[in-house]
Amino acid sequence: MNQGIKFYKTYEVKKISECHQSIGPKTLTPNSRLDRWSGIHNAISDWLLNEANDEVAIKVAEENFQFYDPLQRKIMTELFERFRSLVPKPLPQVNIDFYRQEIIKEIDGEDKGIYTSFQYQLEDEDNTEYIKLKAGVSDIEDIDRAIVAESKLEGETFLTAQLIHDDFDEIKEPENSKEIIDNYFSIIKEFETNRKKATPGLHCYMCSRPSRCGQYPVVDGQEVKSNNRGILISKSNLLNLESCERWTSWRAQYAIPKDIENQSFEAELGQKFHTYSQKMLEKNKDIFGDKEIERLKKMLVDEEEKFASQILKKYEELIQALDDEVEDQNELEIKLSEYGLGFSIVKEGLVSNSKMELRDDKVAVTFMGQADLVGRYKGKGLVIELKTGQESKDDLTEAELYALGAKLLLKEDEVYVFHIYTNKDGGKLKKRKFGESEFDSITKKFEDKAQRIANWNPNDSLSPSYNTGEWCSNCDYQTTCPEYR
Ligand code: SF4
Numbered sequence: 001m002n003q004g005i006k007f008y009k010t011y012e013v014k015k016i017s018e019c020h021q022s023i024g025p026k027t028l029t030p031n032s033r034l035d036r037w038s039g040i041h042n043a044i045s046d047w048l049l050n051e052a053n054d055e056v057a058i059k060v061a062e063e064n065f066q067f068y069d070p071l072q073r074k075i076m077t078e079l080f081e082r083f084r085s086l087v088p089k090p091l092p093q094v095n096i097d098f099y100r101q102e103i104i105k106e107i108d109g110e111d112k113g114i115y116t117s118f119q120y121q122l123e124d125e126d127n128t129e130y131i132k133l134k135a136g137v138s139d140i141e142d143i144d145r146a147i148v149a150e151s152k153l154e155g156e157t158f159l160t161a162q163l164i165h166d167d168f169d170e171i172k173e174p175e176n177s178k179e180i181i182d183n184y185f186s187i188i189k190e191f192e193t194n195r196k197k198a199t200p201g202l203h204c205y206m207c208s209r210p211s212r213c214g215q216y217p218v219v220d221g222q223e224v225k226s227n228n229r230g231i232l233i234s235k236s237n238l239l240n241l242e243s244c245e246r247w248t249s250w251r252a253q254y255a256i257p258k259d260i261e262n263q264s265f266e267a268e269l270g271q272k273f274h275t276y277s278q279k280m281l282e283k284n285k286d287i288f289g290d291k292e293i294e295r296l297k298k299m300l301v302d303e304e305e306k307f308a309s310q311i312l313k314k315y316e317e318l319i320q321a322l323d324d325e326v327e328d329q330n331e332l333e334i335k336l337s338e339y340g341l342g343f344s345i346v347k348e349g350l351v352s353n354s355k356m357e358l359r360d361d362k363v364a365v366t367f368m369g370q371a372d373l374v375g376r377y378k379g380k381g382l383v384i385e386l387k388t389g390q391e392s393k394d395d396l397t398e399a400e401l402y403a404l405g406a407k408l409l410l411k412e413d414e415v416y417v418f419h420i421y422t423n424k425d426g427g428k429l430k431k432r433k434f435g436e437s438e439f440d441s442i443t444k445k446f447e448d449k450a451q452r453i454a455n456w457n458p459n460d461s462l463s464p465s466y467n468t469g470e471w472c473s474n475c476d477y478q479t480t481c482p483e484y485r
């Protein structure tokens with residue numbers, strides 16, 4: 001009945017809402033999260049349909065994990081076990097399929113659709129339950145809830161099995177589902193009628209085409225193809241690379257879940273300070289004006305006192321440090337905040353296809369970060385990084401990443417990078433300037449990093465080398481890593 005209608009997955013529309021260019025030719029980017037999800041889903045399906053005794057059914061189902069490396073196998077085995085305790089047998093009639101809940105709307109005289117899918121159906125005489133499997137850290141989105149709310153029939157129940165959070169619950173319907181759905185259809189309309197340029201942001205970390213969209217240019221201009229492996233190295237992963245490749249690779253290549261997710265007061269303060277400072281400084285033509293501190297105080301009225309006083313103090317230190325170091329205030333211009341900058345390097349390395357077969361081929365490694373502030377200084381490119389911690393040797397690598405990214409994307413011949421520290425020692429600005437000769441040495445340095453990353457076997461999370469040391473105490477994998485004792 002719905003043949004010929006263009007349907008979008010909810011996930012796709014969310015990506016479109018973040019960046020129109022995220023839909024387009026990709027690289028062959030191994031997606032360990034998705035691979036794990038598929039492996040667990042296949043095991044669950046086999047187990048649900050197998051009428052043998054449970055021990056046998058589990059053993060057969062776990063054969064789905066046999067081609068994965070021991071660490072991925074262990075994670076999948078644990079998540080499969082969680083599903084079995086959340087949804088224990090015996091169960092009513094089980095069906096496995098791709099159950100779609102859809103909403104269709106006419107846009108400019110043409111029907112368009114959005115759907116969310118469910119993997120398992122449990123049926124008895126009075127009720128039919130549909131289960132959505134979630135095996136990563138994310139929870140179900142509001143748009144999925146809204147579609148369920150607007151499309152479900154009497155006697156139908158929709159549930160999510162969120163394995164990481166040990167949660168099996170009925171999907172809660174939002175109060176404003178119609179509004180949420182309308183908003184998603186307007187995103188589709190905008191995408192189809194008025195396609196926008198790349199819009200970088202935190203969502204770039206989840207994108208499968210950073211080496212192809214132009215935001216993170218390839219240093220030697222090589223064309224990246226769909227059958228090249230793509231991998232994205234965030235700034236924090238880049239900074240860990242020199243300490244321990246395993247730590248970086250487990251986050252960047254293999255999506256190994258972190259042991260613990262915690263947030264200290266300092267980290268929260270740092271994030272808030274960044275947000276307020278960016279709001280104050282972006283496109284501000286009167287950075288050093290008399291009334292600026294009063295303006296910040298007004299912004300902070302609803303902020304918790306424990307943060308507000310610290311943010312104010314740090315901001316005053318930041319402005320003082322800028323004032324001390326900037327020779328001509330009129331030559332300082334801040335145009336953007338939280339802006340994705342970086343570049344890609346293509347190297348020969350290991351590529352895997354969907355059947356997990358390896359071959360030698362090209363690997364496009366994209367290094368990227370979110371620069372705190374971007375603008376111009378003395379007619380040259382400018383990147384400003386705000387630091388609430390101590391100076392570190394990593395700050396040079398960070399500066400190099402942004403400087404080369406700004407040169408390639410913004411076509412700057414020279415780039416200033418200011419690190420502004422506001423910590424227990426007060427405010428301090430460290431100025432670096434990069435030109436043609438520095439860009440050459442930065443490229444060489446990153447080519448070496450890219451080559452090491454290209455050599456990682458995408459099918460084996462234990463292939464990258466490990467290196468224990470003092471950095472292990474900050475590592476996300478102190479429990480998972482067998483070498484950390
Ligand atoms: S990498 Fe970022 S800017 Fe490029 S297409 Fe993806 S989301 Fe858009």
Ligand code: SF4
Binds near residue numbers: 468471
């Ligand atoms: S605990 Fe140490 S050796 Fe293990 S992954 Fe982390 S940094 Fe590397």
